[in-house]
Amino acid sequence: xxxxxxxxxxxxxxxxxxxxxxxxxxxxxxxxxxxxxxxxxxxxxxxxxxxxxxxxxxxxxxxxxxxxxxxxxxxxxxxxxxxxxxxxxxxxxxxxxxxxxxxxxxxxxxxxxxxxxxxxxxxxxxxxxxxxxxxxxxxxxxxxxxxxxxxxxxxxxxxxxxxxxxxxxxxxxxxxxxxxxxxxxxxxxxxxxxxxxxxxxxxxxxxxxxxxxxxxxxxxxxxxxxxxxxxxxxxxxxxxxxxxxxxxxxxxxxxxxxxxxxxxxxxxxxxxxxxxxxxxxxxx
Amino acid sequence: xxxxxxxxxxxxxxxxxxxxxxxxxxxxxxxxxxxxxxxxxxxxxxxxxxxxxxxxxxxxxxxxxxxxxxxxxxxxxxxxxxxxxxxxxxxxxxxxxxxxxxxxxxxxxxxxxxxxxxxxxxxxxxxxxxxxxxxxxxxxxxxxxxxxxxxxxxxxxxxxxxxxxxxxxxxxxxxxxxxxxxxxxxxxxxxxxxxxxxxxxxxxxxxxxxxxxxxxxxxxxxxxxxxxxxxxxxxxxxxxxxxxxxxxxxxxxxxxxxxxx
Numbered sequence: 001x002x003x004x005x006x007x008x009x010x011x012x013x014x015x016x017x018x019x020x021x022x023x024x025x026x027x028x029x030x031x032x033x034x035x036x037x038x039x040x041x042x043x044x045x046x047x048x049x050x051x052x053x054x055x056x057x058x059x060x061x062x063x064x065x066x067x068x069x070x071x072x073x074x075x076x077x078x079x080x081x082x083x084x085x086x087x088x089x090x091x092x093x094x095x096x097x098x099x100x101x102x103x104x105x106x107x108x109x110x111x112x113x114x115x116x117x118x119x120x121x122x123x124x125x126x127x128x129x130x131x132x133x134x135x136x137x138x139x140x141x142x143x144x145x146x147x148x149x150x151x152x153x154x155x156x157x158x159x160x161x162x163x164x165x166x167x168x169x170x171x172x173x174x175x176x177x178x179x180x181x182x183x184x185x186x187x188x189x190x191x192x193x194x195x196x197x198x199x200x201x202x203x204x205x206x207x208x209x210x211x212x213x214x215x216x217x218x219x220x221x222x223x224x225x226x227x228x229x230x231x232x233x234x235x236x237x238x239x240x241x242x243x244x245x246x247x248x249x250x251x252x253x254x255x256x257x258x259x260x261x262x263x264x265x266x267x268x269x270x271x272x273x274x275x276x277x278x279x280x281x282x283x284x
Numbered sequence: 285x286x287x288x289x290x291x292x293x294x295x296x297x298x299x300x301x302x303x304x305x306x307x308x309x310x311x312x313x314x315x316x317x318x319x320x321x322x323x324x325x326x327x328x329x330x331x332x333x334x335x336x337x338x339x340x341x342x343x344x345x346x347x348x349x350x351x352x353x354x355x356x357x358x359x360x361x362x363x364x365x366x367x368x369x370x371x372x373x374x375x376x377x378x379x380x381x382x383x384x385x386x387x388x389x390x391x392x393x394x395x396x397x398x399x400x401x402x403x404x405x406x407x408x409x410x411x412x413x414x415x416x417x418x419x420x421x422x423x424x425x426x427x428x429x430x431x432x433x434x435x436x437x438x439x440x441x442x443x444x445x446x447x448x449x450x451x452x453x454x455x456x457x458x459x460x461x462x463x464x465x466x467x468x469x470x471x472x473x474x475x476x477x478x479x480x481x482x483x484x485x486x487x488x489x490x491x492x493x494x495x496x497x498x499x500x501x502x503x504x505x506x507x508x509x510x511x512x513x514x515x516x517x518x519x520x521x522x523x524x525x526x527x528x529x530x531x532x533x534x535x536x537x538x539x540x541x542x543x544x545x
Contacts, residue, residue, distance in 0.1 A: 010362035010373035034402035044390045113385040118403050119362040
């Protein structure tokens with residue numbers, strides 16, 4: 001017994017803002033096994049919800065695409081050529097984003113029992129949900145490549161640039177997931193309003209229409225044009241469209257800027273999360 | 285002489301009642317407009333706690349419901365941060381608070397063992413070696429391969445207990461665990477906890493079961509309204525507590541350990 005060193009487990013002195021962020025990043029890496037287990041559990045749970053289980057990961061975006069295609073064909077006279085592929089390329093990443101935020105925002109609350117019993121880095125919970133949503137997204141790529149059978153002209157070598165856009169979107173998603181999971185512990189309204197905020201966000205982004213159409217709509221209103229540029233999904237959707245639909249190089253400068261801003265925002269979100277985490281167990 | 289496993293100096297834990305329970309933005313705005321009663325919403329679950337547990341000691345924590353016993357354990361476990369004062373807990377900690385937490389309905393027993401192990405921060409390779417022993421002790425029979433949603437509450441408790449007691453901690457924090465499960469399992473679990481207690485460097489045991497507290501613990505503290513009101517050798521403190529309880533039972537409500545708001 002005496003030979004064992006007994007390190008301080010509880011009551012380590014606070015490390016300040018920067019130290020806390022570093023400590024959190026270390027704990028996420030140190031607990032990657034927990035994140036993996038939580039991810040597998042989340043995947044299992046999603047599959048157990050319904051009769052068709054994980055088939056919904058493919059069916060859901062495919063059906064959504066059909067709905068939008070039908071709608072747009074009826075409403076608009078001159079529709080975007082090859083609309084099914086055009087819309088699918090935006091629907092799939094959006095489904096990823098909204099499902100990641102939806103599950104992550106509930107992640108802390110759903111684990112109230114564990115949080116009350118075991119001391120562990122709580123930030124692993126929303127992160128596991130983000131990782132799970134990446135899997136979901138990747139499965140959704142299967143119907144995308146099926147679509148290429150019908151629109152072979154759109155499949156170019158630029159498809160290999162897809163991981164780049166995926167990484168940018170992942171970087172954008174993480175801080176939102178972290179902050180929402182923490183705030184939702186204190187304000188239950190978040191969960192209710194999130195669906196609607198996300199829907200509005202989707203329509204205000206170049207999702208159903210191309211970035212060119214959107215710029216045309218707002219070109220006489222410079223402030224609106226600026227707002228369009230501030231929306232991260234303006235760049236993300238356009239990035240996906242470039243490599244998966246237009247078959248051209250993505251615009252790297254805004255994507256790089258978006259990544260840098262997202263990483264900084266992630267540090268801010270970790271700081272906020274850790275501040276709020278002090279009260280999680282008292283509130284849950 | 286090395287540092288004691290547990291050291292608390294002037295520890296206080298404050299609850300902000302207006303943060304508890306369901307909240308909506310509407311209520312927050314409503315409250316913000318009438319903020320004068322600020323202090324009424326603050327509540328000290330623990331205050332001025334000074335406690336040192338030396339290596340080899342076991343301390344019973346007794347007191348009526350709502351005295352802050354469970355909060356003290358959660359604070360020692362690092363689950364609830366202290367609002368004021370200094371806390372030091374050294375070595376690996378095991379908490380046996382509410383058993384069965386962390387079990388997932390959609391996983392079978394083995395996957396659940398691995399998941400809870402990951403929550404506890406035990407490396408997968410170490411945990412994998414323990415799986416068989418844990419499942420055997422939990423005595424789930426053929427249910428071990430089924431998903432946890434098919435388990436009875438007794439089976440869940442047994443599995444939770446088996447996982448939680450599969451570790452060899454330096455600091456052992458117990459909350460009413462001796463009363464887990466059915467009668468036959470209770471004897472088995474009692475033996476297991478006793479052997480854990482022998483191996484641990486320091487034990488804090490929260491209970492309403494005064495006989496077992498007197499049996500297992502060398503020292504006892506009595507909590508009342510978040511403060512330590514009596515401290516000393518377990519037998520004397522418990523006898524004194526029982527005497528006062530017999531004289532005025534209404535002042536010492538006993539029941540299932542209550543969970544804070």
